[in-house]
Amino acid sequence: MSEKLEAQRRLITVWILRASIGLAVLFVVVGLELFAIRGGAYFPKTPSGSLLEIAADSWQGMLGLRPSAWFDAGILVILLTPLVRLAAGVVASMRVRDWAYVSIGVVVMSLVAIGLFAGRA
Amino acid sequence: MTPLVIVLIALVGGFLGGIIGALTGLGGGIIVVPLLTLVLHMPITEAVGVSLFGVIAISVGAAPRFVGTGLTNLRVALFLQMAASAGALVGALVSHDIPARALFLIFGLVMLYNAVTSFLPSRRSEGLKASSPLAQRLKLAGRYQEGDDWVEYQVGSVLPAFGIMLGAGMLSALLGIGSGVFKVLAMDKLMRLPFKVSTATSNFMIGITAATSAGYYLSHGDVPPLVAAPVVLGTLGGAYLGGHWMKLLPVVTLRRVFAVVLMAVACEMLYKGFVP
Numbered sequence: 001m002s003e004k005l006e007a008q009r010r011l012i013t014v015w016i017l018r019a020s021i022g023l024a025v026l027f028v029v030v031g032l033e034l035f036a037i038r039g040g041a042y043f044p045k046t047p048s049g050s051l052l053e054i055a056a057d058s059w060q061g062m063l064g065l066r067p068s069a070w071f072d073a074g075i076l077v078i079l080l081t082p083l084v085r086l087a088a089g090v091v092a093s094m095r096v097r098d099w100a101y102v103s104i105g106v107v108v109m110s111l112v113a114i115g116l117f118a119g120r121a
Numbered sequence: 122m123t124p125l126v127i128v129l130i131a132l133v134g135g136f137l138g139g140i141i142g143a144l145t146g147l148g149g150g151i152i153v154v155p156l157l158t159l160v161l162h163m164p165i166t167e168a169v170g171v172s173l174f175g176v177i178a179i180s181v182g183a184a185p186r187f188v189g190t191g192l193t194n195l196r197v198a199l200f201l202q203m204a205a206s207a208g209a210l211v212g213a214l215v216s217h218d219i220p221a222r223a224l225f226l227i228f229g230l231v232m233l234y235n236a237v238t239s240f241l242p243s244r245r246s247e248g249l250k251a252s253s254p255l256a257q258r259l260k261l262a263g264r265y266q267e268g269d270d271w272v273e274y275q276v277g278s279v280l281p282a283f284g285i286m287l288g289a290g291m292l293s294a295l296l297g298i299g300s301g302v303f304k305v306l307a308m309d310k311l312m313r314l315p316f317k318v319s320t321a322t323s324n325f326m327i328g329i330t331a332a333t334s335a336g337y338y339l340s341h342g343d344v345p346p347l348v349a350a351p352v353v354l355g356t357l358g359g360a361y362l363g364g365h366w367m368k369l370l371p372v373v374t375l376r377r378v379f380a381v382v383l384m385a386v387a388c389e390m391l392y393k394g395f396v397p
Contacts, residue, residue: 017185108329
């Protein structure tokens with residue numbers, strides 16, 4: 001991989017990590033504040049179902065300032081970060097036509113995706 | 122217990138898990154799961170589900186330190202990750218069919234193993250002069266930066282390490298741990314990677330392994346947000362501080378002191394496994 005591409009890949013990885021840590025912390029802290037404002041005295045519903053359903057429910061709840069929805073959003077951001085980082089690595093391998101590692105990366109991403117979508121209660 | 126107290130315990134537990142995990146390398150899950158089961162009396166499947174998110178947080182939180190140093194061998198990580206993720210997937214799929222008592226027993230044994238290895242002298246493996254044929258074909262050899270220089274290394278025994286990753290992935294999904302100790306062992310002792318490379322590569326892998334099974338637990342309704350979110354927040358903060366304190370504190374002594382605590386908790390977990 002050329003020096004320029006490698007530097008680009010590093011920069012993208014660092015920004016993915018920073019952005020996701022920042023977003024996850026922001027969502028959880030806002031959730032905690034809303035939880036405290038409401039007196040810290042309720043047990044939120046534990047999410048279940050497909051990830052898309054959980055994400056959609058979380059989005060609706062965030063608009064309605066429901067604390068647990070903000071918690072769910074923080075959790076989802078953390079969950080998807082390794083997958084996004086992995087995808088960035090696969091794209092970097094594609095750019096240098098390293099097809100063996102593109103294939104391996106796709107296999108790993110498929111396994112993670114099966115895990116993400118196989119757990120519907 | 123009121124929701125507010127649960128949030129505070131989860132936050133402090135995650136923070137301790139992150140800080141001790143970063144300082145001792147023993148991983149956050151080994152602290153978070155006993156805390157949630159023994160103190161908050163959560164069902165073990167929920168404790169495992171929550172802990173997996175703490176494991177991802179530790180991996181993500183520590184990752185920026187390694188980027189650009191060459192310490193994470195992405196080719197080794199991706200190749201071994203096929204086995205680790207496959208193991209994690211199998212572990213997640215069977216997790217709800219395994220009795221809780223069996224999980225407590227396995228967890229207790231893994232904790233004891235972690236504690237005992239903390240007292241053993243760490244003998245680093247010597248590097249290889251040439252990579253194995255399979256490692257050559259996969260172009261696994263690499264280099265990392267040390268000061269101003271780049272250190273090159275070779276890679277061996279790829280298939281045995283691949284097999285260990287399968288088991289490590291399964292344990293991670295069943296117990297809510299990163300299984301870093303097994304991953305580092307395979308890379309250090311079998312593949313003969315430099316220790317720093319093994320730990321950084323393992324850190325990258327534990328996040329993906331945990332993500333493979335964490336989604337399953339979340340979709341299955343085993344991740345209560347009231348506990349998981351504070352654990353994630355606490356873990357990120359703890360891992361950040363722990364990473365900075367590493368150079369200031371006597372890490373080997375800390376690791377041994379903590380190993381004694383670990384042994385006591387392991388006994389408690391084993392007791393819960395033996396006595397219904």
